[in-house]
Amino acid sequence: MQLKNVIESPCGLRYMLDQLELQSGYARRWLLDSPMMTSEEEIAAAYGVLRRFSQFIDQVEKTYIDTLLFKLQGLKDIRTTIRNLSQHAVLDDIELFEVKHLAILATDVARLLQQHGMDAVVEIPALDEVIAILDPDGMKIATFYIYDSYCAQLKDLRSQMRQHPDQQDDLLAQASELEEGVRQDLSRQLHPFADAMGQAQAALALIDVNLAKALQIKQLGLSFPTMSPDGTSHYRAMFHPQVKDALASRARKFQPVDIGFGHHPTLITGANMGGKTVVLKTLTLCQYLFQFAFGIPALEARIAVKDEIYFCIGDEQSVEKGLSSFAAEMKNIDAVIKASRMNKKLLALIDEPARTTNPTEGAALVTALLKVLADKDMSLVMTTHYDIEPGDARCLRVKGFENGEMDYQLVEVQSGEVPHEALNIAQSLGIDNEWINTARSLLESCPPS
Amino acid sequence: MLPFIDEILRYDSLSIVGLEKNTGKTECLKYVLDRLPVQDKRIAVTSIGIDGETVDQVTRTQKPEIVLREGMYFGTSEMHYRQRRLVSELIDVSDETTSLGRVVTARALTGGKILLSGPSSASSLRRWMGEMRRLDIDLVVIDGALSRMSSASPAVSQSMILATGAAYSANISTLVSKTAHVVDLVNLDLTSKGNIARLMPLDKGVWSIDKDGNLSSLEAVTSLSRDIHFEGMEQCETLYVAGALVDGFLEKVRKNKSLKQVELVVRDFTKIFVSPQQFRLFHKGGGRIHVLQRSRLIAVTVNPTSPSGYVLDSDMLCGKLSEAIGLPVYDLLKNKQ
Known part of the structure; x- marks a missing residue:
């Protein structure tokens, strides 16, 4: 039984989810996919984490929480990419960008949590090596392309492209073969980190969900x-x-x-x-x-x-x-x-x-x-x-x-x-007198046994 | 260099809108991109309204490729990003998907060709424009298809160029009057700042603001229905139509005595589907139509050649049109030669 199976229960669970200020669509999906816990240990552990987040938002400055929340807005669902990586597929540029983006985000969030001893509450695997692979020039920004420094020949072809735009199509064709070689190489190097990437993504969703729940406790007086x-x-x-x-x-x-x-x-x-x-x-x-x-x-x-x-x-x-x-x-x-x-x-x-x-x-x-x-x-x-x-x-x-x-x-x-209060209540609602009085006289002439 | 390049640079965004296919919108876009000073300015380019309209899967006619210059930023779909013919650096991949995949933002590291197919809904375009501001982009250029399929409107840009031509009408005087009508719509004045703030979030229905400033929804009225009955409208000062404004509705407003002094407000010119006749009659009777967002029309370009090969006299067309609309009109192909 997952949350998504019971979310439309007439008890009003949907309202609680709608009131939850999650930062990323991925965290919402992750929460909806989470199973209902039926063991005391599991529930106690989950509340243990939530309690830490609840104390955390009370203790640290609001700007700090806002920074963390803003970071979490960048969390994307890249499960397909991670699956491709674990199955030895060669990632394309967009997928490599996604991997780099997640690795930098996870590292940033881990650093923020570390400052307040929260890194022990939710463990985010270290992805420095992933960043190193996808950031050969040490730029520390979350953009990506097949960098010149991956391949000297590629660098050469690209400078030719700039000098001879008329030969662009030919040069692009040559370059794209070299780029594909780089992508194969990068995908091979990244493959061992597929599991850690998946864990990092889930950990970020867990943080997003717990921050939102902790804020909801405050807002709704739970x-x-x-x-x-x-x-x-x-x-x-x-x-x-x-x-x-x-x-x-x-x-x-x-x-x-x-x-x-x-x-x-x-x-x-x-x-x-x-x-x-x-x-x-x-x-x-x-x-x-x-x-x-x-x-x-x-x-x-x-x-x-x-x-x-x-x-x-x-x-x-x-x-x-x-x-x-x-x-x-x-x-x-x-x-x-x-x-x-x-x-x-x-x-x-x-x-x-x-x-x-x-x-x-x-x-x-x-x-x-x-x-x-x-x-x-x-x-x-x-x-x-x-x-x-x-x-x-x-x-x-x-x-x-x-x-x-x-x-x-x-x-x-x-x-x-x-209790026999139906007629009194109906009367207080301003329901038609003839109807109510007739009912009353019927009850008086023939009281229920 | 034609003067309008300087004028474009005074605004943070430009949309280029074609009144019909083959009116030279893409030529105009190419012309502008070739001449913008990419060395001193950060320029981003995208396209709106792609949903199956410009990439026709049935006839296989494809949207023309745009040549970007080194350093330009661009927004396009995942599918078209994969087909790019230039070297570029990925900056962002959005959560929102179009029919061609997610919208990807990148920067060209070499010049080269790309198919543009960017955000296709009003909200995703707004978010993309916000993202461009965050990247300190000086000028966003929007390839602005006019489309009823897409809720993204070119009127979000500060400035605009209209492309018209023989494909829109092969008769000079008809072409001039049809184009002048669109120019009138583009040039409609903005409503008050207060009204803009209140009405902008409302994307459905017909709304009334009374003399005391009370905003209420006219539940029984839809702007497209045939039998519209306005009742108790004596206090109505502003009437806002969030959806399309059509002839029938405009006529009802014009003929309603209690709405004589009313200010009619629509989102922008792309929501107006009224004939020039109804529009004129409404104005003659003292009616006012205002908009929530508008672009400053910088120039109009013409393509005197129709798809069937018929060619209008370029000089005469430019002259007559310029006279009718009071704006510069250019034939870009002719100027190139």
Whole structure:
């Protein structure tokens, strides 16, 4: 599973990537190709590097960081060239230019990092020999051609060209044979450095990505998580950056939420518009951010590593593919149940399952789902509007509508009983009175059992 | 030396625009490049609008080669760089690709021939021009094809030379009036500095600025649609068309009473596709059209020979055209002889 496979998840991962100020297109591709980490050691190591970069940008002057960022803008994707080099191909002038450009860039960046002891954090292989091969005159600039000093005969032909432009075509033909010989020779000399070039390119991408993540932590007020070894996860003052920004643009504030979950299924109930779906979205987002080693949008976060993450929400894409919304949802949840039997550590976040069918069967499906998943080794968080028997599940409820305002905090309750606030909320939205009042009188004359 | 070389050197960029194929644009480019003082000035050359237009893969007619002199910088595609017939030093390889590969910037170490095919989008041209400034280039020369396929516009350059000729029309008076119309468009005044800053980033849609300076998008109006209904436009002071300006739209603006005093703004002359008649009517009614970017037109060159071999009287053509547009007009081939 690579980042690019989950980037369009409805949890809002794409927004976090869009907010990431990467300097090079190559670093973006490199990040999208990176696999989701599923071992504690790997994740801890990645956060170790990120933490060093985070301290680094706090400690050094801004102009220094700006210089580094500006340098990284020069990072290009030359994987094809490096592959050609490792396969003994003869590189052309453009490819040789790319090799020289990368070698000089890597050396410059390594020198900048060295000044602050950051060279131990990300190791960039030394490429001085590559530069020496492609810079025979010691000019130390990142331009390239088949220099005169590679071949005395070539130098001679070129000065003839300048003196006798009328013989240019003939002289060029002779020169191009000599140039090809030089290219063969250079490619042979450079071949042993192909691996080091590849490592240098990846190291520069890693630096670009970590600087961007560290800057994002500052900009969005994210935090470093701690590892939870017991399979449970806990968040204090968790928020969803995209929703927060959207609210801020309408001069409204996002109310952060505290939540913990783990061994037992967690059932979230609460009024409409109470932010239940946003809670699930944020939990999914945080889990992905954790396993790709980004800053976490919460004041504090203690997170358990999972092998697989399932976020089941009314999926419009499946509906576009021609599946009914019920069928699409059932298939998604079915995948969770199948995966739960595979002896893997799972996190499943399911938003209002079976909401599009009749309430009798819907409630039965949800109760059964809770029963089926309860004895599996997984973390499950589910929202519902149905009144169901929670069994083993922990029940959380959105505080709800109080004094004309929505309180989005979650409180622990003893049963899964759902609040009956739909009509009040509809009324506060200014929905047609005749409709709402008729519904109210229907409820009064025939209250639900 | 013809006087316009001195004038070219007063600007940091020049585009050479042909009104039709075979109007002598390439001749003009060669003429200019041969005469620029390459010893004292850093000169860079590129071409815009190549996407399948000038290199015709079907008919195999190829874009003519340009002869560069030692020391000149140039921007071309990877493919054409590999086919170069000169010795040159690579300076930059861009991330942006054209249909012929990435754009490569290099410096000629000997004179020789090269096919030019540079940045083909407005943003990549802008970036390339920025790169040239970073390299302390004194003058950028753009081979500026007029093309609806390419968003790169020659109007980004400070100065311009137009190439016209018998290929554009084989009748002297038609050729003069058609060319004069283009010259009128090239010479349209700039809108206010404030408007330029606000409107330049908008590359789609129709926008209105009201008397209080509020900028809003006219969601329901597209400049190409047939039934345009302007509503509530009494407060509109400036109307900006980001895309193409066509006859139908101009006519609607002219006939709309509430838009009598409006300032109509387009990006540059390459976005105007209105007939000389509509353009004149609009002006007669007191209408104003302004642009966000313009080049100073230095001269017009003519090629009196049409592709079919018909030859117009060069002196008469130059005289009549010069009289109509108030600018010097040259027949470069004739002057060479």
